């Protein structure tokens with residue numbers, strides 16, 4: 001059952017367990033990005049599609065085994081539901097390791113490749129033979145992966161996350177970038193990009 005807890009520095013509250021609509025929204029977004037990426041990569045051939053799908057599966061399992069097992073949401077529904085899935089597949093890790101992990105922009109490269117691989121494939125195919133449908137797929141992918149993901153993360157996932165309070169290297173990296181952007185614009189706000 002979803003429970004809200006008032007916290008002093010949080011914008012409103014944190015979810016001890018995210019509601020099913022939030023998990024559905026988050027997974028709907030991720031699956032849409034994976035589906036668009038797969039449709040674009042499939043135009044290169046079945047071999048490329050198979051390699052891309054193996055890469056996606058590897059990223060998901062790696063995240064569950066290396067990240068989610070140490071998260072405070074282990075055994076509960078985080079925004080993506082992976083806290084629950086990790087508890088079905090792997091033993092609980094060490095919660096102190098979650099916040100102490102080193103996280104840089106380079107750490108984001110594998111996640112970025114989920115989008116960069118299909119965009120690179122789409123660009124390559126477009127140069128060979130322009131196709132409006134392919135261009136629409138690429139634009140849709142960019143919208144979902146950047147503003148879409150940023151919005152869900154900023155307004156739902158990280159915003160109400162208990163782990164954020166306890167320490168999250170990824171969120172700190174994003175927040176640092178937001179602060180730098182806001183400073184360069186003379187602003188102090190945070191939100192969807």
Ligand code: SF4
Nearest residue numbers: 157158161164168171
């Ligand atoms: S703060 Fe954001 S990135 Fe960090 S664990 Fe929570 S939802 Fe994930």
